[in-house]
Amino acid sequence: MQTVYDLGKGLRLVDLSKLVDPASESRRCRLDRFNTGGPIPDFHTNLDIMSHLGTHAECPYHHDESWPDVTEVPLDRFMGRGVYVDFGESIAPNGHIGAADLDRFGAKLREGDIAIIDSSYKLNPFTKDSNTELDKRLFVNAETAEWFRERKVKAVGFGDGVSIENCNEDVKPFHDILLAENIIFIEVLKNLEELKRDVFFLSFTALPIKGLDSSPVHAYAIEGLAEFS
Template sequence: MTGKWIDISQTLHNGIAEWPGDTPFTYEVAFAKADTGSVNIGKMTTSTHMGTHIDAPFHYDDAGIKVHELPIDVYIGKAVVIDVSGLDSVGYSNLEAHDFGGAERVLLKTSSRPNADVFPQSYTVLRPDIGPLLKERGVKLIGVDTPSVDSEHSKTLDAHHALYANDVLILENIVLDEVEQGEYELIALPLPIAGADGSPVRAVVRRLGK
């Protein structure tokens, strides 16, 4: 038995916070029905890392695979939500006692990004030693409710690289405020953008076993 679908995506809207220095999100009706006689047509400008999004390895590795090359099955299937609220960072020691229930996708609820319209001064990050643990457990995707798995000021992106080295892909800026710890089904498909380094996604989950 499964529960209802829960949207865990940030709503894209004018005013949503972008990564400092990145392209802001804008949407406008470029052609109105009153003018065209038949339809409204919108125009959107955005970074590929706006709102809830995935990182393709090309984002942080010139030799990494791009969005259109990603295996889409990684973004669909059983996931486990683990509440790590209150931690400054999350690594091997914080997760080793948790039973992933065989899930290939782990979603971390850090509660450190309370407002999508304000870029946080600080947020929970991942330590590089999380990569080997996830690989040991067969995890292929890590999701976080923060703008990045690394800090805003990191230039080496140690967590990104450690995850990639252990065959773990990245989902960022999910919204888990109303999602309890437990097992879920996840769908978080990227757009098939040729050559891209990332993509916004519509991420949803539904509880398993309830």
């Protein structure tokens, strides 16, 4: 699948989504394709998938029955000025991303931005290697969440260099603090190494299905738009 497109006039389109293959996907993903047209082909497909499949947006309903589902989150929260914050190896493996780290690397973030955090310690999330000796990814916790809440970002995304499944003591407060403020998450972002800029337009719109706590999304960045530079 092509991941980078030259749109001309200095614009680049970068696909930031995981390619989901039902044959190898570890999460629920089944397709039932059938022909409703008989001799005149008219194919349809029944999808049997989970809401946290592939690259997906997590909304407040994910952590509280009274918080907004994907249809109650304003549409403009699923797009905007994206800022890629790559900590590289500035934090020790399996270290927590603290306020001081974000002060140093997140200086470009403004109120209403979408932050994408990453590091050099890459590992595919939600696999058998998660939380093993092979997993050196950075961690988030309550301190990380409070920093983003204070900056009033609209969403936080995660590259393969940041873990959000290490332990309940870190993951639960991180989710609860931000989701309570309708700050949504974009998980399992891919192809971030293809970005040439750290500020860009980002879109990751969820499916408008009432009652969904989260939704698979097709996330992409457009580099070179003056309004999002």
